Amino acid sequence: MRLFITFEGVEGAGKTTQVEMLHSFLVDMRVSVLKTREPGGTALGDRLRPVLLEPSEVPFAPLSEMFLYMAARAQLVKEVIVPALNHHTVVISDRYVDSTIAYQGYARGIDISLIQRLNKTATNGCMPHLTVLLDIDPEIGLQRISSKPLRFIGNGKDRLESESLDFHRQVRKGYLLLAEKNKDRFFVVNGRRPKEEIHKLIRQELVRRYPERFAKGA
Numbered sequence: 089m090r091l092f093i094t095f096e097g098v099e100g101a102g103k104t105t106q107v108e109m110l111h112s113f114l115v116d117m118r119v120s121v122l123k124t125r126e127p128g129g130t131a132l133g134d135r136l137r138p139v140l141l142e143p144s145e146v147p148f149a150p151l152s153e154m155f156l157y158m159a160a161r162a163q164l165v166k167e168v169i170v171p172a173l174n175h176h177t178v179v180i181s182d183r184y185v186d187s188t189i190a191y192q193g194y195a196r197g198i199d200i201s202l203i204q205r206l207n208k209t210a211t212n213g214c215m216p217h218l219t220v221l222l223d224i225d226p227e228i229g230l231q232r233i234s235s236k237p238l239r240f241i242g243n244g245k246d247r248l249e250s251e252s253l254d255f256h257r258q259v260r261k262g263y264l265l266l267a268e269k270n271k272d273r274f275f276v277v278n279g280r281r282p283k284e285e286i287h288k289l290i291r292q293e294l295v296r297r298y299p300e301r302f303a304k305g306a
């Protein structure tokens with residue numbers, strides 16, 4: 089069975105924690121599983137990641153930013169995601185196509201249908217079967233990350249995290265619209281719930297969707 093799961097959300101929504109928890113759960117169930125993230129996950133993607141995320145005085149045109157994310161994605165799909173799915177390995181990705189629609193589309197203002205076309209080209213049509221959206225007010229999410237150890241010089245935030253609260257509100261709005269338009273693919277969870285509870289809800293959703301595969305461990 090081919091199964092591709094993506095996690096999405098604003099900064100500080102808790103994606104990375106949930107990706108880890110689901111990955112460990114599947115490993116314990118002896119499911120062949122691979123976790124990856126965007127931007128990154130390949131040698132090229134890992135070189136593009138700091139270009140995209142380090143705080144920088146260098147101006148980024150919205151289209152340049154979008155193409156860099158797309159470049160990282162095209163490499164990840166070809167090198168990692170498709171080969172793994174072809175081997176019936178479950179793939180979990182921390183961010184994917186919807187991040188570009190939410191951030192570069194809804195928040196930066198690039199035409200959504202253009203991003204959708206480019207996403208299709210970059211991924212060769214490889215879409216997730218399930219997308220977990222951890223929904224949280226970005227004000228709370230940004231507060232959460234500000235209490236983490238500083239990862240970058242300056243205010244400690246990366247280039248996107250340093251955007252205005254209004255920008256992040258647009259991102260959240262974009263995600264919620266995407267979830268509304270793609271009800272079958274999205275599973276929306278309130279990111280303010282305790283992490284164990286969120287993990288349990290995600291497991292229950294997997295059992296609901298794929299009972300023959302996941303019922304025994306849930």
Ligand code: TYD
Binds near residue numbers: 099246
């Ligand atoms: P993030 O996933 O939040 O990683 P970390 O947990 O290490 O901070 O960082 C990725 C950033 O890139 C995040 O701010 C969202 C942004 N992004 C886009 O703007 N567009 C995209 O297409 C992708 C994949 C990410």
